[in-house]
Amino acid sequence: MALPDPSTVTMGLPRRDARDKLLGRTRYTVDRALPRMLHAAILRAEVASARILRIDTTQARRMPGVRAIASAEDAPGMHGIGIADHPLFASGVIRFHGEQIAAVAADTYEQAQAAARAIEVELEPLPPVLTMAEALTPGAPLIHPDWKCYEVLFEGGARGGNVAWEASVVRGDTDAAFAREDIVVVESCFRVGRQNHVSLEPRAVIASYEDGRYHIETSTQVPWTVRNQTSKLLGVPPSRVHVTVPPVGGGFGQKFDCTLEPYAAILARKSGQPVRLVYSRQEEMLTCLCRENAEIKIRSAVTRDGEIAGREAVAMTAHTLGGNYKVGSIKLASRAVYTNTAPNGAFRACNGVYNTFALERHTDEVCQAIGMDPLEFRRLNVLRNGDLGATGQVFEGDVLGPMLDRMAQMRDASPSKKHLAGGRLYGRATVVGTWFIFVGPSTATINLNADGSATLITAGVELGQGTMVQALPQIVAYELGIHPDNVIVRPADTDAAGFDLGVGGGRTTVSLGAASRAAAADVRDQILKAAGALLQTVPDKLVLRSGRVEIEGKEGSGMTIAQVVQHLHRTTGPVVGSGSFTNPGVPSIPGCAAGHFIDAIDIPVFNVHDCEVAVDPDTGHVDILSYKVVQDVGRALNPRAILGQIQGGVTQGIGYALHEEHTIGEDGCIRQNSLETYRVPLAQDTLPVEIELYEGAPSIGPLGVKGAGEVPIMNPPAAIACAVANATGCRVQQTPLTPPRVLGLMLGREPELELPHISANWWENVFRRPN
Amino acid sequence: MRAPDDENLFIAGTVPDALAALASHGVGAMPFAGGTWIMRAPIRREPQAAFYVSLDRIPELSAVDIAIDRIRIGACVTHSRLAAQLAEVEPCHGLVTAAGSAANPAIRGMATVGGNLSTWDFPAADLPPALLCLDAEVELATTDGRQRLPFERFLATRRELRPGTLLTGVTIPRRPVRTAHARLPLRKAGDYPVAIVSLAILLDRNGAVEDASVAVGSVESTARRWPELERKLVGHPLDPETARVLAEAELGAFTGRDGVEAPGWYRLQVLPALMRRAVDAALRSQS
Amino acid sequence: MATTLTVNGERRVSARGPMTALIDVLRDEFFLTGAKSVCREGACGACTVHVDGQPVVSCLAPIGTLEGREIRTVESLAEASEPSALQQIMEEHDVVQCGMCFPGILMVLTGFLRECPHAGRDEIKAALVGNICRCTGYERLVDAAAALARRN
Known part of the structure; x- marks a missing residue:
């Protein structure tokens, strides 16, 4: 076994789960079964808006194999993120096509489906409100009266009517900035559709009810959220819910919420048998909790020299619009709007991807208006050491500037692929991106075993991102001087591990890494203290290396860690250490930001992406000729794993930029109901991404790390949209850039996007009032 | 072979076997030939038939017979086998492109010629436009006997075929034509084409077009020929750019269907470019 | 009512009806959960198995048509727990992330490389048009397969 280099934690540690995944032996939630297990199916609404007159389950209860049926009266609670506005089952009204009306558990899935179809539902249809523009029209029906x-x-x-939530930022005096005589005002509008995660493993759960407690085995990113939300919806104490998580077959944010677990839990209690609920691909397409559709208007006051004096932006669902650049004064509003459509949710770099698209396209429009080179403008304006972010947080370190230089070197080093464009239109763009890792609470416990191995206990989940099989064992092993293969990582279990916010936002390696490192340090101190007594050396003179405690500078002088643990077993007892972490946060200027779920920037992460495209003037097909990434990773613990995250994240971003979109039909139903019409990138649609990892930027993460899996998806839509605009000379305002949309742009068939429901007077868009 | 009575699938060994099974189960019975759409019906919440007669073990239906003057393709030949067996056979360049690039490799390995042609509600199917250009004939069998139908007639009447009718094969006359099939998926591959131009061109000794067959698929609900354009092509040298210009002038012949993946105008708009690509490919192919 | 199938060299009997998709019998009756049921319409390839040596999406194959045919699943690729050359090279190249797509991708590539042992990257990509991977962005697994083809 190769022993770790004690001088560095960096290594290409292979994934310990790769072998069984390749052998087909890994048991994901969908692969599990229990004796007497029932199968559940959900009855869903097939209209977007209606009053429920009657639900009769009498017939369905008599169907063969049926063991339990649940509906609204079984779960009176409501859940949500900012506001508890989601019922588990439709009650009184139907609010979206696909809304859950009832759940059935039966001996087979087919029986459960048949019984669900046999439930009689009498509805009085109501006119649905399907767009944000409609929902914001004065007098529009209230989705949630x-x-x-x-x-x-x-x-x-702030809330009101069909505005579910409003967050805002006001810093400085944009009125004064826009009134200046030396500025040009540039206004841009953007719209994006919904992106489906298409995790290959659908949402899936097996729930059982034993000894008065619910055991939920589920495919989730957030075991503690599932525990707490399920208890809230079921009206039982959280301590009655136990969540465990098998290997997860992809999440990307879709499993960052509690969704189907409570249905299975209720049915398990009612039937007294374990219940399996797995969403079909069609259910996954129609009720996905997509990356949200958004409409964005940005106005900037920019001097001819390229100074951004003021910026005002309104995004219907958003937040990261304030990133990337130093701005003299700013007003941002983000509004989440209720409509009669399926709810949206979290998706890898949520809100960051389309806001970066909007911000970078707007930046190019600004450059065009003032006649400045887009790269020069970016070099001039990217956030540097000591600059104020949108909400007044101070940025530490020069990162984006040097990253732009690094990209310039990459561009110089590899010849342009322009010749591959042939007779097609050629375009190129370099764009920047800023993501903010929210860290939040995590905790870890380590049992140091008498054989010298360590057992790491956290509520972290392995979704494929590698944190649990690479980063965490590497960090713990580094602290303890053992090989990462000797760090056992326990799968998430809320009965064993303490609270964790969940896997998302790029936080896992940072927060769980910091907690694990602290737990390892706790254990390490105990070992050094005991070994110091045994070796009659002060602990400061001891080092942990290759599974041994050694007196510094004297190889072979000490003893194995296992011997120390065995000694402690006899004297003070087994060795256990723990560590916890939460975000110290960098606060915003008081009174500046309101209503943001994450109001402190913990760790900024920066991206520079560059791409070359060829656009077919006959068909509108966009072909990506080259794609380059410089990504700020803080410190790369496992470069090979990070490169894999970037290739995958960029590909997902290419899909969102070019093809992936859910649209809503006139009936309120999502139109792309299968992988035939919802087009994800296939092998021929990608290209090898050229990548450089930028190390050394400041980070509060353990050993200087930052999350690396979230951010690669941030910039592809921006880079591709800017390159397509450059290639075609057309104003790109919407994604995805499907062939019909691009050809429509080139032919002048796509109308200019104007968003009249977003007022040019920023204050008219918000509930917030001037201080 | 299986006893059909208590089950919903009968594995037929011969065509008469299959016809008898279809007849005995009446209107609720359907042939199963590949089954790529039948098997996906549950996830789409579409109905399945009460009874299926599987044709994949009937030797006659799985044969590709290549004679000097004609090619006969059994109804249960899959897309991938069709592409492999006719790869170097003239005048099948266009048909091979159609069969070899439809859907994805897995579907091509299962979906059959007969199944594809019998699926009347599949506007984006690749085989119909390719076969339309080749003056193909379709063989139909019933308990009363067999008949041949020109491909165009078959497309027009396939929805109204008598229950119990079996498509047994397709026959293609071997003419000295150059053929090509230009299809436009939205990704590089893997999705159904939003528009298709198939053609078969007979050139005279001087390189001028003596006879032209052009068919358009996926633009309307059913593939059909483009006679307005065919007439314009005759008598002139074959040239991709000229063909594109001529196609542009005759777009009025079609009404594009709106779909989730592409609007109707787009399907029309790309036809001239597809015509150019098809002619380009035809000129490169052997005659 | 029973259907007899030959799976990974063993005779197995399914109690399900003949129109049942093979994937359901493999997973639910025989507990061979390597093949994944993901899209159930032949678009993702995650359920691919071999029937008489040819890759087949098992979601679209009714068991009634498979009697007498040789069915092989991903579980049969390794011999005596020794991963196949393809599995090994995927492991060496650190290709796997969530892993859900790999059983299908391995079955497709195993069949494809048997027919085209010297395939290049472009041909490998074309062979994978029916397989969706949502994590990796494909390139590394294409590299791995191409490296194996170069070895052949």
Whole structure:
């Protein structure tokens, strides 16, 4: 066994789960079964808006194999992120096509489906509100007439009518900036559709009810959220819910919420048998919790020299619009709007991807208006050491500037692929991106075993990103001077591990890494202390290396870590260490930001992406000729793993940029109901991404790390959209850039996007009032 | 072979076997030939037939017979076998492109010629436009006997075929034509084409077009020929750019269908470019 | 009512009806959960198995048509727990992320490389048009397969 180099934690540690995944032996949630297990199916609404007159399950209960049926009366609670506005089952009204009406558990899935179809539902259809523009029209029907009575779970957001939530930022005097005589005002509008995660493993759960407690085995990124939300919806104490997580077959944010677990839990209690609920691909397409559709208007006051004096932006669902650049004054509004469509949710770099698209395209429009080279403009304006971010946080370190230089070197070093464009239109763009890792609470426990191995216990989940099989064992092993293969990582179990916010936002390696490192340090101190006594040396003079405690500078002088642990077993007892972490946060200027779920920037992460495209003037097909990435990773613990995340994230971003979109039909149903019409990138649609990892930027992460899996998806839509605009000379305002959309742009068939429901007067768009 | 009575699938060994099974189960019975759409019906919440008669073990239906003057393709030949067996056979360049690039490799390995042609609600199918250009004939069998139908007639009437009718094969006359099949998926591959131009061109000794067959698929609900353009092509040298210009002038012949993946105008708009690509490919192919 | 199948060299009997998709019998009756049921319409390739040596999406294959045919699943690729050359090279190249797509991709590539042992990257990509991987962005697994082809 190769022993770790004690001088560095960096290594290409192979994935310990790769072998069984390749052998087909890994058991994901969908592969599990229990004796007497029932199968569940959900009855869903097939209209977007209706009043429920009657639900009769009498017939369905008599169907063969049926063991339990659940509906609204079984789960009176509501859940949500900022406000508890989601019922588990439709009650009184139907609010979207696909909404859950009832759940059935039966001996087979087919029986459960048949019984669900046999439930009689009498509805009085209501006219649906399908777009944000409609929902914001004065006098529009209220999707949630009782919005005022809902429980507020997070204080600070403004609300009203069909505006579910409003967050805002006001810093400095944009009125004065826009009134200056030396500025040019540039206004841009953007719209993006919904992106489906298409995790290959659908949402899936097996729930059982034993000894008065629910055991939920589920495919999730957030075991603690599932525990707490399920308890809330079922009206039982959280301690009655136990969540464990098998290997997860892809998440990308879709599993960052509690969704189907409570249905299985209720049915398990009612039937007294374990219940399996797995969403079909069609259910996954129609009720996915997509990356949200968004509409964005940005106005900037920019001097001819390229100084951004003021910026005002309104995004219907958004936040990262304030990133990338130093801006003299700023007003941002983000509004989440209720409509009669399926709810959206979290998706890898949520809100960051389309806001970066909007911001970078707007930046290019600004450059065009003032006649400045886009790269020069970016070099001039990217956030540097000591600059103020949108909400007044101070940025530390010069990162984006040197990253732009690094990209310039990459561009110089590899010849342009322009010749591959042939007779097609050629375009290129370099864009920047800023993501903010929110860290939040994590905890870890380490049992140091008498054989010298360590067992790491956390509520972290392995979705494929590698944190649990690479980064965490590497960090713990580094602290303890053992090989990462001797770090056992326990799968998430809320009965064994303490609270964790979940896997998302790029936080896992940072937060769980910091907690694990602290736990390892705790264990390490105990070992050094005991070994110091045994070796009659002060602990400061001891080092842990290759599974041994050694007196520094004297190889072979000490003893094995296992011997120390065995000694402690006899004297003070087994060796256990723990560590916890939460975000110290960099606060915003008081009174500046309101209603943001994450109001402190913990770790900024930067991206520079460059791409070359060829656009077919006959068909509108966009072909990506080259793609380059410089990514700020803080410190790369496992470069090979990070390169894999970047190739995968860029590909997902290419899909979102060029093809992936859910649109809503007139009936309120999502039109792309299968992988035939929802087109994800296939092998021929990708290309090898050229990547450089930028190390050394400041980070509060353990050993200087930053999350690396979230951010690669941030910039492809921006890079591709800017390159397509450059190739075609057309104003790109929407993604995805499907062949019909691009050809429509070139032919002048695509109308200019104007977003009249977003007022040019920023204050007219918000509930917030000037201080 | 299986006893059909208590089950919903009968594995037929001969065509008469299959016809008898279809007849005895009446309107609820359907042939199963590849089954790529039948088997996906549950996830799409579409109905399945009460009874299926599987044709894949009937030797006659799985044969490709290549004679000097004609080619006969059994109804249960899959897309991938069709592409492999006719790869170097003239005048099948266009048909091979159609069969070899439809859907994805897995589907091509299962989906059959007969199944594809019998699926009347599949506007983006690749085989119909390719076969339309080749003056193909379709063989139909019933318990009363067999008949041949020109491909165009078959497309027009396939929805109204008598229950119990079996498509047994397709026959293609071997003419000295150059053929090509230009299809436009939205990704590089893997999705159904939003528009297709197939053609078969007979050139005279001087390189001028003596006879032209052009068919368009996926633009309307069913593939059909483009006679307005065919007439314009005759008598002139074959040239991709000229063909594109001529196609542009005759777009009025079609009404593009709106679909989830592409609007109707787009399907029309790309036809001239597809015509150019098809002519280019035809000129490169052997005659 | 029973259907007899030959799976990984063993005779197995399914109690399900003949129109049942092979994937359901493999997973639910025989507990061979390597093949994944993901899209159920032949678009993703995650359920690919071999029937008489040819890759077949098992979601679209009714068991009634498979009697007498030789069915092989991903579980049979390794011999005596020794991974196949393809599995080994995928492991060496650190290709796997969530892993859900790999059983299908391995079955497709195993069949494809048997027919085209010297395939290049472009041909490998074309062979994978029916397989969706949502994590890796494909390139590394294409590299791995191409490296194996170069070895052949």
